[in-house]
Amino acid sequence: MTSTLEGCNDIVPCEDRYVWTLESDGVFSVASIRKEIDGNRFQDVSLSSMWVKSVPIKVNIIAWKVKSNALPTRFNISRRGMDIDSIVCPICNAGVESTNHIFFQCVVVRQIMRKISSWWNIDYSDVNSYEEWQVWLVSIRIQSKLKGVLEGVYYGLWWYMWNFRNKLLFDKKIPEKALIFDNLVSSSFYWCKFRCKASFKWDDWLKNPYIVLV
Incomplete structure (x- = not known):
């Protein structure tokens, strides 16, 4: 395991956290999930929320x-x-x-x-x-x-x-x-x-x- 990690200098110790991939800043928003639903599940414009x-x-x-x-x-x-x-x-x-x-x-x-x-x-x-x-x-x-x-x-x-x-x-x-x-x-x-x-x-x-x- 030690040999595997050798040369990995970019690893910074920090707390684990969740990232919301639908937003560039990684923060969850209702608007982003609404756009995801409208764009993928209901592509018909008449069903947009x-x-x-x-x-x-x-x-x-x-x-x-x-x-x-x-x-x-x-x-x-x-x-x-x-x-x-x-x-x-x-x-x-x-x-x-x-x-x-x-x-x-x-x-x-x-x-x-x-x-x-x-x-x-x-x-x-x-x-x-x-x-x-x-x-x-x-x-x-x-x-x-x-x-x-x-x-x-x-x-x-x-x-x-x-x-x-x-x-x-x-x-x-x-x-x-x-x-x-x-x-x-x-x-x-x-x-x-x-x-x-x-x-x-x-x-x-x-x-x-x-x-x-x-």
Whole structure:
């Protein structure tokens, strides 16, 4: 071993450390792993992960999974050959639990989408998929920054719908459907308040979410 190391003068004693090879400085960053995922796993530009700044990363991740149909819905699980008792939506018991159903077609999510439209004073339209929802969002005539906040509200809706579905399946206590919208309004208020460069009060948020840009 000694003879093998002879002549190795460049070895400097130092502590072992991890190096993140996706960044030149060797330091991990969320942006680098997002670029890696977008560039290698999802080369389709339409599936790139575009984060909405007004909501937490965990909410953006759910929205990205809705967009890419990557959530383990009952329908997706059955397609992978796994034997499950039922593929019916556990929330409404009236359709196959696919991504499109649970986030756009389920009677519960549509009720909440109508409430959001009323809250934001915008025209409601039934949509059946992420693509149709995106077309609807683009058609709304409001400022681009405000539209980003509204997009974040819908991301929050999907996050709460998925959490409600999981609690319904796995928790002993049955969750309340009526709380989904209330929790969404409350959480989106705090998310926007601490992430948007604006100062607004709770009462203003309830009456007029457009106050975010004031």
